[in-house]
Amino acid sequence: MAITYAVLLFLIFYSFQPTLSLYEDQVGLTDWHQQYIGKVKQAVFHTHKTGRKRVVVSTEDNVIATLDLRHGEIFWRHVLGHNDVVDGIDIALGKYVITLSSEGRILRAWNLPDGQMVWESSLHGPKHSKSLLLMTNVIIEKDNVVVIFSNGRLHAVSCIDGEVLWNKDFEAESLEVQKVIQPPGSNFVYVVGFAASSQFEMYQINATNGELLKHESEAFSGRFSGEVSLVSSETLVALDSTGLILLRISFHEGKISIQQTPISDLVEDSPGPAVIIPSSIMGLFTIKINAVTIFIRVIGKGKLEVVEKANHETAVGDALSLSEGQQAFALVQHAGRDIHLTVKLAHDWGGDLLKESIKMDQQRGLVHKVFINNYVRTDGSYGFRALIVMEDHSLLLLQQGTIVWSREDGLASIIDVTTSELPVERAGVSVAKVELNLFEWLKGHMLKLKGTLMLATPEDIAAIQYMRLKSSEKSKMTRDHNGFRKLLIALTRAGKLFALHTGDGRIVWSRLLQSLHKSEACQHPIGLNLSPWQVPHHHALDENPSVLVVGRCGPSSDALGILSFIDSYTGKELSSSRLVHSVAQVIPLPYTDSTEQRLHLLIDADKHAHLYPETPEAISIFRREFSNIYWYSVEDENGIIKGYALKSKCNGNVDDKFCFDARELWSIVLPSESEKIIATVTRKMNEAVHTQAKLIAADQDVMYKYVSRNLLFVATVAPKASGEIGSVTPEESWLVVYLIDTVTGCVLHRMTHHGSQGPVEAVFSENWVVYHYFNLRAHRYEMSVIEIYDQSRADNKDVWKLVVGKHNLTSPISSYSRSEVVTKSQSYFFTHSLKAIAVTSTAKGITSKQLLMGTIGDQVLALDKRFLDPRRSVNPTQAEREEGIIPLTDSLPIIPQSYITHNIRVEGLRGIITVAAKLESTTLVFAHGLDLFFTHFAPSRTYDSLTEDFSCALLLITIVALVAAIFVTWLLSQRKELQDKWR
C-alpha cells in the first residue's frame, strides 16, 4: 500500500508541475543575456605571442577577465566574492595570470588561455597594510619569483606552484610601506615607506633569500601625505601633508636625501594644495592643483622643471617599457567633443610618438583611466593601442585613431530599473524599414509550412531558426498588442541612464546625467531611485512619457537631493533641479495631475514632506487627499519603526508652499538587546489582485484575503545572530517576523522562529509573504509562508445575504476598524541559499503565481506558489486534491526544468524584476547583476495565445483547399444533375 501511495504522490507531483522548460530551438526567441565585467581597475596586455591577442583586466566588481583585443569579447571571466577585492594583477611566465586579492591575503594563478586556476596560496601577516604585487625577474632554483607585500609582511612566492619561498616581517608599529622596487638588473628589492608619517624608511632586501641587506631612515620636519610617485628606481617624489611642498627623496646606494621644493617656486599662481597622481614614469611625475594637471620633469640632481600645465581634464597612463630602456606613457585630454590621445617618451617631452584625435560620444563623460600597449606596425615602427575607461564605466579600445570596440560595462552595476511603454503605432509613423515585403512574408510562411510538414531540409531549418531569432516583430520601436515590447530603463552606479529594448536587449538610448555629474557644489553625487514620472494615458497621449531620477550629493542621508526628469523615448534630460533639502524617502502617491504627472512626496532627514511637482494644481489635488496620506520610516540601527501623517505647512523661516510638517502617529520600539531589523518588505504598489475571495472547496467555504496595500513585513533576529550563519548556537538565535499595518501601526501578526537566523529574503504579494532563512537546528535553509485572511467579512458567505444585498463587501475598508485577521503559516526546507526573490506579476492577476528565486548559483528558479500553501497536509482529501492542494512534504522540490534561465548564469545576480505584459498569461522577467537576463515567462503556460510555431499558413491553405473542394464538387454535381435530366 505504501508503494501505491508513493507512486500516486509521484504522479500527482508531476501532473501539477507545468512544463517550464523549453526546446532547443526556442532558446533566444524571447530571452536575451548580456555579459559584463564592471568598471576596469587594472589592465595587463598579453600580445607578445602570436595567436589571439588578449588583455587581462580586474574590475571594481571583483571580476578577473580576459578580453579579446580584436572584438572585446570575454574569453573567460571569474567573479570573486564580494569581500574578495582584487588588489593587483600581473602575468607571470607568459602563461599565468597572477592575482592578489582579499586585502593581500589570497594569491592565485590562473591559466591564461582557459582561465583555470593553477594554484592558490594564502598569505598571512601580523598587521593590516597596503597590498603590493611586484613581478621580479629573480630566479630561485629555476622558479620565477613574485614578491608580495601584504599585511606587514614581505613574501616571495614561486610562480610555478605558489609556494612561499621566504618571508620577512616589517613589524615596526607605524611603518606604512609605500613601494616595493626592484632596480633593473639587480637581485635585491627596496622596501620604502613612512614611519609615523614623518620619517622615511628604506630597507634593502636580498630577493633570493629575504636577508636584510641595509636599513636606513631619515627624519623629516613635516609630515608626509600618502601617495608617492616613482621617478627612477632610486628616487621618489612625495608631497608633505599641507600639499604645498614637493619632496624629492633619493636613496641612492643607501644614502637618503630629502630635498624640499615649494610648489610656488615651480608654479607661479598656485591657488591651493596639490595632490600627487601616483605613477612610475622615469624622470616625470604629475600633480594636480584643483582642476589643473601639471607635469613636472626631474632633471639631473634634484632640479625640477614644469613641462606642461593642462587645463583640460587629463588622464595619464602608466609607463610602458619600450626596447632599449625607453619608456612611453599615454595621456588623454578632452577638447570639446573630441579626445586627444598622446603617447610620449618619458625623457623627451617634445617628441610625440603618437598623436590622435578621436570623436567621442558625449554620453560617455570623462576619461578615467588609460592603459597602453605597443605593437610593431607593418612598416617596422611602433604602433600603440590604448584601452580607456570612461566615466560611465564603459571600456573602449582605441587604435589608429578609431574606436575598435566598446563595452557598456556600466550596465554591470544597475541601481534601479523601471519600464516604459513604447509609442503607439500610428499611420504617420513609418516603421517601413523593419517591415518585410509580401514576398518575404510568403516565403517565410512557406518555410514554416515545410517545417510543420517535416519536409524541410537542414538548410531550411536553419533559415527558419534564423528568421525566428531575428524576427523584426520583436524589436520594433512601437507598442505591440501583447505588451511584450517595452523599454527597460536602468539607472547605473555611474549615474548613467540606459534604455534597453525588451525584444533584443539593445541599447535604445543612454544618457550620462548632467545633474549627477561631479561638481563644486556636489562632490559625490549618487543616484538613488528611479520612478515613472509621467505616463501619458488618455488625455495626454501626445506627450512622451518621462521618468524621475532622484539622487543626492553624498552617501549620508542628510546630503542635499537632486531631481532629474528624463524623456523615456529620447533620453533627453527635460529638466533637473538641485534641492534645498535632503532626501530620505521617495513616495510616489497614487494621484496624477491633468498632464498625467504623478505626484511624489519626498521626505527629508528632518521628517518634512515635500510635494513634487511644484504646481498649484498638484497642491489642490494634494489638499483633497491631505488627511489620507500616511507613511512610515524604519530606523534599522535603532530598531524603531514609526508612522507619520501630514500635519500642516512647514513653519520654518522659508515660505515654501510645498513643504509640510509631519506628525508622529505611532511607533514600535523593538528591544535592542533581543531584536535587530534585518529585512523589511512591502507589496508592490501596482500589483493587480484578481479576487479577494478564496474559495475553499473542501468545506464549501469562502475565505476573504486581507488585501491591504499598507502592510509591512519586518524580520528581526537576535543581535548576536546578525552575523554569519553558524556564528551562534541555536539557543541564542531566533527570528521574529511581524506583519504591521503601516497606517495605524497595528501589529497584525507576530511569530518567532526559534533557532533560526538570517539573512532573510522575502517577497510580499496579495495576502501572503514568503520568506527564506536559515534553520540552525535542522542545519538547513527554510522557507515559510504566512497567509493572512480577513475575518470581519467572513460572514458574507451566505448566498441569500449577497442576493438581498445585506453584505458589507462594498463598504470602504478603514484601517481604524479593529482588524480581525487569521493567519495561516507553514514552513518547508529548501536546499539553496538565495540571492533574491520575486514573484510573477500579470496584468489582471488571474494567472496563478510562481516564485522566482535567484539561487546562489546565479540562476533564476521558478517555484509554483502552491508548494507554499499553508493548507497543504500530509493526506489531503479528495476535494482538496481537486482544488490543487499538493500533499505535504518536508522540503520544497527543485525541478531542473523550472530554471527559467535554462543553462545561463546571471553572474553576480542582485535583483529580479517582474513586469506584467498585456497578455494575461505572461510576465516579463528581468534579472540583473553583473549580467543581464530577460525572458518571457508564463506561469500557467500561454493559455491565451497561440504558440510561436503555430502555422497560420497551414490553416489558411487548408481552409482555401476546403472551400475550393466544396466549390468544385458543387459544380460537378450540378453538371451531373443536368446530364441526368437531359438523358
Added chain:
Amino acid sequence: MKSVKVIVSFVLTLSLFSFPSSGFQSDELLLDDEEFGLEGSPRPRSPEPILTRSPPVTAPTRKRHSDLDSDSKIQFSLEHAFGDSDFSPAGTFSARLKTWSHGGQTLTKLRFSRNSFTDEDKEKFKNLLKSDDFYRIRIPSNVLNPPGRDFVISSVKARCLPREGLDEHFVIHMEGINVLAVNYGSPGSCPYPRNLKLPAKWSFNSHTVLKNSEQAPRAPVFTEEILGGENAEGEVVPPPERSFWAKYWMYLIPLGLIVMNAVTQAMNMPEEQATGQGQPGAVQRGPSPAARRR
C-alpha cells in the same frame, strides 16, 4: 445463500479499490507532534492572550494594588495627547511580574484603571471630534524602568471611539518586560465616512489584551517513505489492480449482474423442476446442467 456471498465479496473488492489510501496512516507525524512538546520553546510563554476586562472606571483614584508594596507587582502609566498637544497622564496599568526560573520575566494579570476626563479634557476631545483629528496615547517601552528607550505611541481618529460611552481597546505586544507596540482603537469597526457623534456619557469602557509572540510552526519532518517514493523514478507504472478496475468497471458491473442473474436462475431452476414440468423458455435461456440432465 451463494448470491449473498458473491455480493459481499464484491462489496469488499469495491471498497478495497475505491479507497486505496485509507489504509495508510503516517505514524511519523504523531511522533512529530510529541516532539513539539519536548523540543519546543524553552521559555514557557503564554500562548493565549490574557484578556482582562477592566470595569468602567468612574472614580479616578481606584488603585487597588498601588498600596501593596510587593516587588512582583508593577505599574506603568498611560499618557494621552489631544491632536498635537503634549502628553499627560491618563491612566495606570498594573500587572504582576512573574519571574521564571531561567531568568525570563513576563507580565500577567494586567489591569487597567482609567482616569476620567476632566472638563478641560472633554472640551479638547470635543474639538478633536469636530476636526476629525487624532487622539494619541503612549506607554513606556520598558515597564520596569520607564520610559525605556522610547515611548511606544499609538493613535486613533477620535471619531472612532464614541459609542454609548467611549469604547477603547488596547492590544499590548510584549517581549519579556519590553513593550514592543500597542494597538489602540475602538473595539469594533470604524467605517470610513466617519460621522461626528458625541458620546452619551464620558466614561471609558476599556478592554486590554496582552500578547506575546507566537511560536512558528516548524517544518514537518518526514522519514524516507515519502521521499523514497519521490525518488523512485523507475516506478512510474500505475498499480495494476487499480488501473484494471478503473478501466473495466463498466464491463465488470454488467458482467457481475449477468453472473448474478445466472446464479439466481440456476438456484431457481431445481425448485421449478421439483414443482412441475420444465418450461421451454427456461431451457432456451440458460443451458443449465440441470436442463441437460432432463
